[in-house]
Amino acid sequence: MTAETSAGSSKSARAENRMEYLLRLGDDRLVLGHRLSEWCGHAPILEEDIALANIALDLIGQASLLLDLAAKAENKGRDADALAYLRDAMDFRNALLVELPKGDFAVTIVRQLFYAVFAMLQGEALQRSSDKNLAGVAAKAVKEFRYHVRHSADWVLKLGGGTIESHARAQRAVDELWSYTGELFLADDVDRAAAEAGFGVDPSQFESTWESTVCDVLARAGLIVPETAYMQRGGRQGRHTEHLGHMLAEMQIVARSHPGASW
Amino acid sequence: MSPVTATRDDIFEILDRVKDPEVPVLSVVELGIVRDARVQGDGVTITVTPTYSGCPAMRVIEEDIRSALMSHGFGVVHLETVYAPAWTTDWMTAEAKRKLEAYGIAPPGPAPRDSLVSLTRAPSSVERMRCPYCHSLETEMRSEFGSTACKAIAYCAKCRQPFEVFKAL
Numbered sequence: 001m002t003a004e005t006s007a008g009s010s011k012s013a014r015a016e017n018r019m020e021y022l023l024r025l026g027d028d029r030l031v032l033g034h035r036l037s038e039w040c041g042h043a044p045i046l047e048e049d050i051a052l053a054n055i056a057l058d059l060i061g062q063a064s065l066l067l068d069l070a071a072k073a074e075n076k077g078r079d080a081d082a083l084a085y086l087r088d089a090m091d092f093r094n095a096l097l098v099e100l101p102k103g104d105f106a107v108t109i110v111r112q113l114f115y116a117v118f119a120m121l122q123g124e125a126l127q128r129s130s131d132k133n134l135a136g137v138a139a140k141a142v143k144e145f146r147y148h149v150r151h152s153a154d155w156v157l158k159l160g161g162g163t164i165e166s167h168a169r170a171q172r173a174v175d176e177l178w179s180y181t182g183e184l185f186l187a188d189d190v191d192r193a194a195a196e197a198g199f200g201v202d203p204s205q206f207e208s209t210w211e212s213t214v215c216d217v218l219a220r221a222g223l224i225v226p227e228t229a230y231m232q233r234g235g236r237q238g239r240h241t242e243h244l245g246h247m248l249a250e251m252q253i254v255a256r257s258h259p260g261a262s263w
Numbered sequence: 264m265s266p267v268t269a270t271r272d273d274i275f276e277i278l279d280r281v282k283d284p285e286v287p288v289l290s291v292v293e294l295g296i297v298r299d300a301r302v303q304g305d306g307v308t309i310t311v312t313p314t315y316s317g318c319p320a321m322r323v324i325e326e327d328i329r330s331a332l333m334s335h336g337f338g339v340v341h342l343e344t345v346y347a348p349a350w351t352t353d354w355m356t357a358e359a360k361r362k363l364e365a366y367g368i369a370p371p372g373p374a375p376r377d378s379l380v381s382l383t384r385a386p387s388s389v390e391r392m393r394c395p396y397c398h399s400l401e402t403e404m405r406s407e408f409g410s411t412a413c414k415a416i417a418y419c420a421k422c423r424q425p426f427e428v429f430k431a432l
Contacts, residue, residue: 047416051408058412061317065346136346140316143349143432146375147407 014197018073020093021194022134023083024236025122026066027094030084031244032115033059034251038102048105051151055112058144065137085255089238089245096235097180099244106159106169111177112152117213118184120145121206130198153217160221167222174218175226182231185210190236266305266336274300274307277335281327285320285411286429288366291328295354298345306339307332312350314432315412352432363429364395369402369417371431394419395426404428 036056043049067080078086092099098115102108123145126138159170185207187195194200215225234240255261278300279292291297291311299310309328313321329340352371360370369392392402399421406416407430415428 047406047408050410050416051406054408054412057317057319058315059317061315065316132347136349137316139347139349140313144316147430151407 015073015075017190017193017197018131018199019070020190021200022066022070022073023093024095024190026063026070026080026083027092028098028115028119029059029066030063031092031094031247032098032111033057033063034247035098035100035102036108036112039108044105052108055148055151058141058148062137062141062144069133069137081255085252089240089248091238092235092240092244092248093238094235094244095180095183096232096241097177097184099235099241099247100177100180101243103173103176104169106166106173107176109152109155109159110170110173112148113156113217114177114181114184114214116145116148116152117210118203118206120149121209122201122203125201125206129200134199156217156223157221160218160223170221171223174223178226179228179230180232183233183235186231186233186236188236266302266307266338269302269307269335269337271300271302274302274309274332277331278309278328281324281331283320284323284327286363286366286368286413288362289355289359291324293356293359293362295350295352296324297328305337306341307337308341308343310343310345312345312348314350318412320411350432352429364393367395367426368414369393369395369426369428371429374431392417392428394422394424396424397422402426 033056036052036059039052040049040056043052063084064080067083071078071080071083097111100107100111103111120142123138123142127135127142129135129138156170159166161167185203187202187204191200191202195202218225275292275297278297279290281291283289283291283294283296286294294314296311296314297309298312301308309332311321311325311328325342328342332340351374353374355371363370372392392404393400394402394417397419399419401420402417403420404415405418405425409416409427413430413432415430416425417428418425
């Protein structure tokens with residue numbers, strides 16, 4: 001291999017790493033944003049209907065910015081819409097936690113706490129990314145995630161300390177979701193390469209902060225962290241639960257039925 | 264003023280008449296969305312910073328900025344979106360905050376500076392909320408999310424009215 005082609009291939013490896021890393025960030029937000037939007041018109045009270053729709057809007061807005069950056073890194077003529085609407089489940093790189101069905105209100109709220117604390121810590125680190133576009137999107141997102149953390153923590157305290165029914169449902173949600181939290185902090189070659197390049201961040205570095213923050217809220221809510229050694233994984237590599245395919249079928253149908261339509 | 268001789272101040276004056284579609288009492292300049300303007304020939308580049316990542320009003324705002332400048336003779340209007348530094352309500356002028364209150368929306372207090380998050384509602388935002396109708400401080404936060412991304416819902420115990428609060432961000 002000549003020096004020139006070797007430089008060229010390391011440049012394309014870097015672009016591929018960026019694309020892959022940005023897809024993970026964008027897909028988490030797109031999929032969770034869609035799951036939250038399923039509450040629109042169905043939340044238990046009007047204020048929560050509005051709150052969940054607002055949070056969904058923040059996430060989908062962030063997803064659109066991140067997928068736009070991913071499309072530019074890929075540089076193959078696809079745009080953010082093509083990435084959101086024309087990929088199949090195995091090409092999605094979101095963590096399994098965000099694709100699980102919305103469940104009852106307790107499942108939605110507990111997942112929000114788990115994800116929002118993670119995303120806030122991730123965003124705080126990404127504000128220092130060597131890529132000024134990613135750093136800017138992260139700086140904006142951190143402000144939004146602080147609201148999401150407060151909103152979900154507030155509700156976990158209410159549900160955990162509420163009635164026998166709300167406490168039981170909150171505990172069931174914690175039990176169901178806990179084994180999906182480990183994947184958020186599992187760093188692989190993609191994360192490590194992005195972190196080494198100064199572009200991304202290794203998620204394992206804020207695992208202990210996440211755990212102490214989340215466990216503090218759960219303890220104050222009288223909720224118990226299950227003793228699960230096994231953690232689910234696979235989403236970052238495209239191995240998803242059956243739920244993602246069903247969700248995408250609904251999310252993508254308009255764009256796929258009317259290619260190139262605009263409104 | 265012709266496009267060729269226009270200064271940055273002239274451009275800001277034109278854009279000060281472009282209102283936010285969701286808070287029509289404030290202009291895009293007063294809100295701090297317009298960060299910079301550079302004139303080149305008969306064209307102009309406007310730098311904007313969105314309020315929220317998913318603000319649905321941003322596209323309308325960009326179209327309104329474009330058409331306002333084109334109606335003043337600018338041939339080419341470039342819009343450049345900048346995300347850092349992130350938009351903050353501290354960029355709103357005191358005059359803008361007065362207009363908000365007169366319009367019936369409690370203005371934002373100072374933006375929170377600490378990076379740590381209090382896990383329950385921000386006490387600072389609760390303390391500073393003044394009812395825009397009767398000016399009582401006997402108010403409480405009902406929901407930190409309101410009719411638009413930038414507003415929260417509060418309630419005044421004195422005049423028994425719900426009211427909107429512009430979130431400090």
